[in-house]
Amino acid sequence: xxxxxxxxxxxxxxxxxxxxxxxxxxxxxxxxxxxxxxxxxxxxxxxxxxxxxxxxxxxxxxxxxxxxxxxxxxxxxxxxxxxxxxxxxxxxxxxxxxxxxxxxxxxxxxxxxxxxxxxxxxxxxxxxxxxxxxxxxxxxxxxxxxxxxxxxxxxxxxxxxxxxxxxxxxxxxxxxxxxxxxxxxxxxxxxxxxxxxxxxxxxxxxxxxxxxxxxxxxxxxxxxxxxxxxxxxxxxxxxxxxxxxxxxxxxxxxxxxxxxxxxxxxxxxxxxxxxxxxxxxxxxxxxxxxxxxxxxxxxxxxxxxxxxxxxxxxxxxxxxxxxxxxxxxxxxxxxxxxxxxxxxxxxxxxxxxxxxxxxxxxxxxxxxxxxxxxxxxxxxxxxxxxxxxxxxxxxxxxxxxxxxxxxxxxxxxxxxxxxxxxxxxxxxxxxxxxxxxxxxxxxxxxxxxxxxxxxxxxxxxxxxxxxxxxxxxxx
Amino acid sequence: xxxxxxxxxxxxxxxxxxxxxxxxxxxxxxxxxxxxxxxxxxxxxxxxxxxxxxxxxxxxxxxxxxxxxxxxxxxxxxxxxxxxxxxxxxxxxxxxxxxxxxxxxxxxxxxxxxxxxxxxxxxxxxxxxxxxxxxxxxxxxxxxxxxxxxxxxxxxxxxxxxxxxxxxxxxxxxxxxxxxxxxxxxxxxxx
Numbered sequence: 001x002x003x004x005x006x007x008x009x010x011x012x013x014x015x016x017x018x019x020x021x022x023x024x025x026x027x028x029x030x031x032x033x034x035x036x037x038x039x040x041x042x043x044x045x046x047x048x049x050x051x052x053x054x055x056x057x058x059x060x061x062x063x064x065x066x067x068x069x070x071x072x073x074x075x076x077x078x079x080x081x082x083x084x085x086x087x088x089x090x091x092x093x094x095x096x097x098x099x100x101x102x103x104x105x106x107x108x109x110x111x112x113x114x115x116x117x118x119x120x121x122x123x124x125x126x127x128x129x130x131x132x133x134x135x136x137x138x139x140x141x142x143x144x145x146x147x148x149x150x151x152x153x154x155x156x157x158x159x160x161x162x163x164x165x166x167x168x169x170x171x172x173x174x175x176x177x178x179x180x181x182x183x184x185x186x187x188x189x190x191x192x193x194x195x196x197x198x199x200x201x202x203x204x205x206x207x208x209x210x211x212x213x214x215x216x217x218x219x220x221x222x223x224x225x226x227x228x229x230x231x232x233x234x235x236x237x238x239x240x241x242x243x244x245x246x247x248x249x250x251x252x253x254x255x256x257x258x259x260x261x262x263x264x265x266x267x268x269x270x271x272x273x274x275x276x277x278x279x280x281x282x283x284x285x286x287x288x289x290x291x292x293x294x295x296x297x298x299x300x301x302x303x304x305x306x307x308x309x310x311x312x313x314x315x316x317x318x319x320x321x322x323x324x325x326x327x328x329x330x331x332x333x334x335x336x337x338x339x340x341x342x343x344x345x346x347x348x349x350x351x352x353x354x355x356x357x358x359x360x361x362x363x364x365x366x367x368x369x370x371x372x373x374x375x376x377x378x379x380x381x382x383x384x385x386x387x388x389x390x391x392x393x394x395x396x397x398x399x400x401x402x403x404x405x406x407x408x409x410x411x412x413x414x415x416x417x418x419x420x421x422x423x424x425x426x427x428x429x430x431x432x433x434x435x436x437x438x439x440x441x442x443x444x445x446x447x448x449x450x451x452x453x454x455x456x457x458x459x460x461x462x463x464x465x466x467x468x469x470x471x472x473x474x475x
Numbered sequence: 476x477x478x479x480x481x482x483x484x485x486x487x488x489x490x491x492x493x494x495x496x497x498x499x500x501x502x503x504x505x506x507x508x509x510x511x512x513x514x515x516x517x518x519x520x521x522x523x524x525x526x527x528x529x530x531x532x533x534x535x536x537x538x539x540x541x542x543x544x545x546x547x548x549x550x551x552x553x554x555x556x557x558x559x560x561x562x563x564x565x566x567x568x569x570x571x572x573x574x575x576x577x578x579x580x581x582x583x584x585x586x587x588x589x590x591x592x593x594x595x596x597x598x599x600x601x602x603x604x605x606x607x608x609x610x611x612x613x614x615x616x617x618x619x620x621x622x623x624x625x626x627x628x629x630x631x632x633x634x635x636x637x638x639x640x641x642x643x644x645x646x647x648x649x650x651x652x653x654x655x656x657x658x659x660x661x662x663x664x665x666x
Contacts, residue, residue, distance in 0.1 A: 081576035082537070083554035090548050092539035152537015152552065152577025159517045159536055169534075175516040177538055265544045266510045266650055345649070411543060415646055418482035418501070419548035 036306055038460050045202075045454045046209050048302045052449055055301075063441035070435010073428040074149060082152055086426030090419045091411045093150070095429045097261075099436055100146030101403040102286070103139045104184065104258050105279075108251065109287025110136025111191055114198065115247040118240075123462045124315040127307045130202075130455045131298070132291045133195040138443035139290075140188045142436050147180065149432055176260045183257035187250050194243045200226050201236070202452040218450070252276075255283040262406060268345040269353070269410030272337065278330035282399060285323035285369070288316055289395035294444065296389040298453065307454055310383035317382040320373055320395070328370040345415055352413040353405055357422065361401050361409070368398025476551045478502055478582035479612050497661075500621070502612070503528055503549045503582035504645065504654030511541035511550065519579070526626070526655055527589075530581055537577040546646055550581045584623060585610040605631040626655065 036044075077084040087094050113132040117125040148157050160181050162170055171178050204226035207219035226232065259279035262270035272278075292313065299308045338350035354362045372394055381387050412422050447453060479502035487494040505528045512520055512528065519535040522528060542550040556576040559567060567573070570587035574580050585608075592608045605624050613621040624633035636642065637657035644654045 081555040082552070083576075087554070089552070090542070092542045092552065147538075150538070152539065152579075153535070154577075156536045159534070169518065171516050172513070172518045174513040175540070176514065177516040177540055181516075261540075265514065265540075266546060267543060343649075414548065415546045415650070416482070416501070416548055418480075418484070 036459075036463055038463065038466060041307070041456055041459050041463070042205060042209070044302075044304065044307060045452050045456050046206060048448055048453055049206060049215075049450070056445065056449065060442065060445045063438045063445055066434050066438020067442055068435075068438075069431045070438060073431030073435060077149075077428050077432075078154060084426060084428040085150075085432075086429050087423045088421065090414060090421050091408055091423035093407050093411065094423050095404075095425060095433055096146050096150035098400065098403040098407050099433050100143050100150070101258060101279075101407075102400050103143035103146070103436065103440070104255060105283035105286040105399060105403075106290045107136045107139035107143060107187070107191070107287065108255055108280070108283035109291055110134075110139075111187075111194070111247050111251045112284050112287065113291070114194065115244040116251055118244045119248060122315075124312050126458045126462050127304075127309075127312060127454055128291060128295065128316070129458070130198065131295060131453055132287075133191065133198060134444065134447050134453065135287075135291060135294060137188070137192045137195050138440050138447070140184065140191060141443065142440045144184055144188065145436065145439070147177070147184075176257070176264045179257045180261060183254045187254045190243075190247050190250055194247050197236075197240060197243055198455065199451060200224055201228065201457045202455060204228065205456050206452055222451075251284075252280055255279045262410075267410050267414060268343070269334075269349040269406065269413075272334060274330055274333050274337070278327070278333075281323050281326035281330065282402060285320060285327055286395060286399035288319050288323070289392040289399070292316055292388060292392040293396060296385055296392075298448065299385075302448075304454065307459060310385065313385060313388050314379070314382045317376045317388060317391075320391070321376050324369060324373040331366070331370065349410060349413055353409050356409065356413065358409065361405050365398050365401040365405055368394040369402060476553075476580060478549070478551065478580070480549075499645075499658070500612075501547060501549060501645075502656070503584075504547055504652065504656045505584070507653035507655060508651060510544040510546060510650075510652060514540045514544050516540075520581075525589075527584060527586065528581070529586065530579070530583065532572050532574050532578050532580060535578045537579065539579065541579060546650055546652060550579050553578045553580065605633075 073084075085094070085096070110129075110132040113125050114129040114136075117129070148154050151157055159169075160171055160178060200223055203219050203223040207216065207223045207226075210216045210219050256276035256279065259275035263272055263275035265271060295308060299305060335350050338346040341347075353359070373391055376382050376388075376391065408423070413420055479500055482499045482501050484497045484499070485494050486497060505526065507522075507526065509520075509522060509528050512522055515521075516538060517534055517536055518531070520528065520530045520541050537552070539552055542548070542552060553574050553576045568587075570591075588610060589608050592603050596603045596607070603625070605628065608623060610621070610623050613619070613623050622633045622636055624631040626634050626637060628634055636659065639659060641660040641662065642657040643660060644657055646652060647654055
């Protein structure tokens with residue numbers, strides 16, 4: 001049944017509307033008086049690949065400058081030691097692991113939007129998912145740097161890999177850090193495979209419209225000989241469904257494993273059974289916020305208003321509301337557990353978080369993640385795109401603060417009062433965090449100019465099929 | 476780097492201006508159920524068969540997870556490489572590996588002295604005698620407050636002391652780390 005249906009979604013037969021009227025339930029038909037045509041989708045999306053303006057170069061230069069700051073900072077740290085990062089006892093982990101978890105979290109919603117919502121047949125994902133997937137791949141690329149950056153002796157990072165060696169030493173499979181290595185690398189492999197497979201038909205569209213020789217070669221190779229024939233679609237659809245099903249468990253597994261870095265330890269504030277679902281919900285929350293943060297400027301710059309409609313923002317904001325609710329509940333559970341356990345160390349930790357030296361980080365997190373997003377219950381605000389943009393910026397900040405609270409606050413206030421302490425950010429520490437944003441921004445900036453950042457073929461699936469033979473309708 | 480620190484605690488009395496100053500020497504407790512050991516991804520820290528929480532310095536990559544998970548916060552990290560110029564470098568113990576930046580280090584109960592005493596005992600065809608091994612802390616303590624020896628030998632000084640009524644293990648009943656180090660309660664008389 002589902003196989004039959006999927007096949008139909010992807011084969012753009014003109015009789016689809018009659019055969020599956022249920023596909024258009026729930027406001028999927030564009031609400032504008034005049035719906036987009038297939039050709040308009042092609043031209044709007046392919047216009048993004050036109051030669052860049054000076055503003056694009058400016059933004060790329062900005063990103064590269066940030067990468068350079070990060071590079072200089074990291075070089076300093078490698079040469080002079082971890083002292084450059086401003087860390088001290090007892091805060092062995094700080095800004096780096098906070099930012100690592102932040103980027104892994106961002107990397108989450110891509111697979112949620114592309115794979116999980118695909119399996120659930122949620123059509124609002126169509127115009128969003130390509131950007132979300134790109135964001136996922138690039139965020140994992142960014143996150144993957146941090147476990148290296150934070151190593152004391154990064155030149156021996158390969159000791160964390162199980163490789164055959166003359167000393168016959170394996171890594172310690174009991175260590176959650178090793179699970180991290182596998183979880184993140186698996187996620188990078190699967191999410192980039194899924195991303196590239198989704199791109200193939202769209203690259204073919206770009207190939208057919210390519211003007212320069214460079215682009216003809218680039219798209220000619222990367223479209224893997226796609227012609228859009230019926231047998232190709234048949235296999236493609238089956239493969240896409242397979243990869244969606246393969247990627248779905250990873251949505252849950254990756255951030256669960258990352259949360260075990262903390263939950264498997266005995267640090268008060270880390271050692272909690274709620275961490276895996278709490279982290280997964282937080283990851284989806286932050287990931288969706290970041291997708292919107294990226295989508296809003298792109299929509300404006302590339303004139304995607306008719307593709308990314310307010311109703312898509314509305315649907316995303318509902319997901320934000322849901323995950324914000326789960327997150328608020330999880331914060332509450334942490335405090336309740338600390339109180340109910342009657343464990344003095346847990347209680348001290350959860351008293352320290354709101355009322356300690358850096359309570360501001362806690363209250364900032366609560367405001368950004370729990371309180372302010374509640375305004376999205378109002379439908380008018382959900383479709384008010386500047387407002388939604390502001391909410392997502394706050395959520396990005398709030399989610400960084402959440403990880404900061406979990407990591408630094410917990411480490412600062414452990415069992416032995418003599419060892420309570422704090423660490424100060426250094427310029428190297430901040431420079432590397434800035435560099436990570438530049439690195440991520442650089443990939444995103446390059447991506448929107450080289451590959452279709454909006455799924456051309458899949459948007460056509462949710463448009464009413466042309467009744468007569470439309471010009472330029474083939475892809 | 477201080478592998479052994481003196482923790483100072485000031486206890487105030489309720490409804491009074493009086494206070495007492497207490498202190499506790501704190502070094503690696505060599506937990507039998509050590510939280511630092513399973514979290515190391517490269518097996519740089521492990522439990523040896525004598526019950527020592529041992530550390531392979533040149534295997535450490537510096538994730539610092541062991542220190543995070545150490546409840547006693549007794550692991551020390553080399554944030555920088557400390558270069559000691561000539562001739563001061565001559566004061567550095569030649570029996571111990573020199574640690575560079577990015578490596579975690581800790582109290583080993585002077586594992587080099589243990590090895591030396593065991594070698595000597597082996598050469599003479601006997602077991603290590605009680606009190607034969609003295610870690611540097613025990614050696615330098617003028618009041619002999621620190622005892623080191625074989626806990627499995629019921630006749631050793633350390634095993635008698637650790638079976639004393641006054642003996643307690645820090646944090647053990649909270650988090651079940653089962654430290655190898657016992658402390659003796661101070662007995663106070665109030666007149």
